Amino acid sequence: MNRIFSGIQPTGNLHLGNYLGAIRNWVKLQKDFDCIFCIVDLHAITVPQDPAALRQATREVTAAYIASGIDTDRCIIFNQSTVAQHAELAWVFGCITPLGWLNRMTQFKEKAGKQRDNAGLGLYGYPVLMAADILLYKGTHVPVGEDQKQHLELARDIAGAFNRQFSVEYFPLPEPQIFGTATRVMSLRDGTKKMSKSDASEFSRINLTDDAAAIADKIRRAKTDPNNLPEDVKGLEGRPEAENLLGIYAALTDKTLEAVVQEFAGAQFSTFKGALADVAAAVLGPIGSEMKRLMADPAHVDAVLRKGADKAGAIAARHLREVYDIVGFLRP
């Protein structure tokens, strides 16, 4: 069976973008794929994290997966640091990845910014670890947003480089699993910036645990422009905030953007925002309540992670042994 690997960093403030761009799609994939969903805590520490907040965020992401409908019997859910083979395979891959490939990665340039010399080796090697995450399980498909496409390309390059260097057909070249309606949710304060966990403004994002009142308040304050909503999709050109809000409505209601533009053609933003707040609360309400219920029961969440770590660890141990044999490590 084809295998999916994907993950989210436990960096707090899980938001509507994480849900519409990732978790919601995973829920659909679990029927057709063998799925492994990770909470990528090793990735999270590529920038500084508070230890207590990291633990809390790890449980929060786990709760979000379960509350959104990921079946813990059918899929593997675990946190990355509990399976040591991720770091071990990343080392092997680090030894076959030319620096030139890493120097092209735009996310490192964005995240390191002008402080490039102060950025850690971990941040630089982030895509190598991501390749190890996927290939440790011989993942064949990876649901990725636009922002991760370059990293997946690199994972394919690394898999190919390994196979060539050792003259084996060991690793599959993982394919991007693109959704027709792959949603890129933008900030509520700036329609040109993606909605992000690390945005300093609480009003830039809708958190998965926001209640109906908070959701309505954030949507009411969302940035717009002075015009009414357009009559057709072409009228969204140069209006990123309108496009973002209509796109969110479309994603939440499983309608096309065209259909939603038709529905609200010529309407005032205030009318549309009321409707958007209602659908957002209807979709996120049950997820947020279930997340809170799960987070109040950390023993249950931890048990899910332990079960996942056992299952993931068994696959990882078998594959890493094979990799070490291929590389030529003696097992005395």
Ligand code: AQP
């Ligand atoms: N705004 C978004 N729209 C659609 N999808 C999004 N994702 C994140 N933001 C949006 C998807 O969520 C998954 C998990 O992402 P991640 O935790 O690995 O890190 P990220 O992409 O860097 O997410 P954030 O929220 O922007 O976190 P920070 O602020 O910590 O960098 C991915 O599948 C991503 O595509």
